[in-house]
Amino acid sequence: MRSLFQGNFDRIRPLAYQMRPKNLDEYVGQEEVIGRRSVLRNLIDKGKIVNSIFFGPPGTGKTSLAELISGELDYTFEKLNATTASLSDFREVVERAKRRVEMENRRTLLFLDEIHRFNKLQQDALLPYTEDGLIVLIGATTENPYYTLNNALLSRCMVFEFKKLDTVHIEKLVKAGVERLGLKELSEDMMETILDLAKGDARTALNYVELYCNTADTLSDEEIRELFKKRKEGYHKKEDKYNIISAFIKSIRGSDPDAAIYWLARMLDGGEDPRYIARRLLVHASEDIGMANPEALLICHAAITSTEKIGMPEVRIILAQATIYLAISSKSNSSEAAIDAALADIRAGNLQEVPVHLTKQGEHLYKYPHAYAGNFVEQAYMERPGKYYIPGENKNEKMIQQKLEKLWKK
Incomplete structure (x- = not known):
């Protein structure tokens, strides 16, 4: 009964999900990443995989390839999204992976989507498990990992760059999607419109194919094509x-x-x-x-x-x-003005030493604010005072100005 229900569920899922490849031979595009002569393909052919970062635009096959790799190597596939997952979620995956190794002698591949959304602490927590081999980590990101991920994590992973799919690849997927939905062949103009809208994103292309399917019985091809063109011309330039x-x-x-x-x-x-x-x-x-x-x-x-x-x-x-x-909302750009003014000072050569009483060596000179009435005591926090934050003319910052004036009477 489960397989019957699962089959029904798959049929109501979006076309882009239904069209995910079932094996590496069905995978379209990214020859440099997974082509016959690529490093990653050679590893898979040898029954191996390393911790990896898949970096590239949406709709280029990062998730699909990770799932295929787990299937090819008979690993259990676990998936987390870094925008919603916590370290406790990650630890639960680790515990399941431990039990799996002990009871089934089976390894786990963890696909961590939007990995750049993990902060430094969370990224550091991944390090021990990327080293001991308990899980294989594949992180996916649309942001450049060399700017968004810790060097310690990057040094333990191989980075594979995914590029927008070529027109020939998108066209192949569109034709397969049309066939899957049982539609007649798309006109040349309709195909060109969808390819132009997709801009190398397979998911977007298949979404338009599905939209075409849902409107084909009430609108003519010409009307649908004009509708798509209006959407394209209205925004996509x-x-x-x-x-x-x-x-x-x-x-x-x-x-x-x-x-x-x-x-x-x-x-x-x-x-x-x-x-x-x-x-x-x-x-x-x-x-x-x-x-x-x-x-x-x-x-x-x-x-x-x-x-x-x-x-x-x-x-x-x-x-x-x-x-x-x-x-x-009330408006103020005082935060931007403050940091820009400080940066301008620093870049102009205004570099200051940390006052002695704020250093570890001068802790005995430091006045602990919480030991004073009102949790405040006047003391210098810079050698040469500078004025960077200037409260704006709005209700909230007028109150902030009054508070600062009361605290810093001088």
Whole structure:
């Protein structure tokens, strides 16, 4: 009965999931990574695998290849997403891997998606298990690992770069998806439109094939093609994309929630990745709102987490809420101005020694603030005082200004 239910479940899953390859021969693209003469393919052919980082854009086959490798080597496949997983989740995987080795003599491959989202402490916690061979780690990231991962972790892994799929690969997948859905062959114009929209992303291409399937019985090919073209022309030109995101941010900065929502809708309707939008909101929460409303940062962090758990169309509501919140919030760029002023001083050669009473050797000279009334005592924290943080003209920072003036009377 389980296999029957599983089969029914697979049939209602998105086409992109159904089209995942069942073996290495079905895998499309990434010849440099997994081609017959590649290092990774030679390792697999010898029944081996090493800790690895798969780095590249979305929809290029990172998850699919990790699953195939575990199947080829008869490893148990475990998957975590670093945006939602904690160290306790990781430890549970480790415990299951231990029991598996003891009881089944079977190893475990852990696929850690969005590995760059793990902080330094979490990345360090992976190190012992990447060395003792209990699990094989394959981390996936869309960000450059040489900038986002610890050197200690990188030194224990091989990095494989995945590139956007060539048109010939996307076309092959589209044709296979059309056949799987039992559709008639796509027209040349329809194929060209989907290939242009996909931009090397197999998942996007198959999503459009599925959308075509769902509308083909009510719209003609010409109508669907025109609909797709409008979506493409409305947003996907490079210059339009960056003009629209610019308009989005400037509308929020200008406290116009209606305009901000309109530009948000343009991006979503054009197929923009909700995660990209959420990341821009997070930056804006500090860049233009900052100390005027520190809660804005928490709102946008929650929006980012939501985009990892919830897809379209529901996530549009969460992004809309965060957008409106930022648009109507008080504004301040004092945090950005403060760090930029300090950096400018340092780059101009204004380097200071740490005052003696703040060093370990001068601890006996340090005044512990909690030992004084109000948990404050006046003492120097720089050799030459500098003024970097200037509170903005908003309710919250006016209160901050009053507090600082009261504390630092001089």
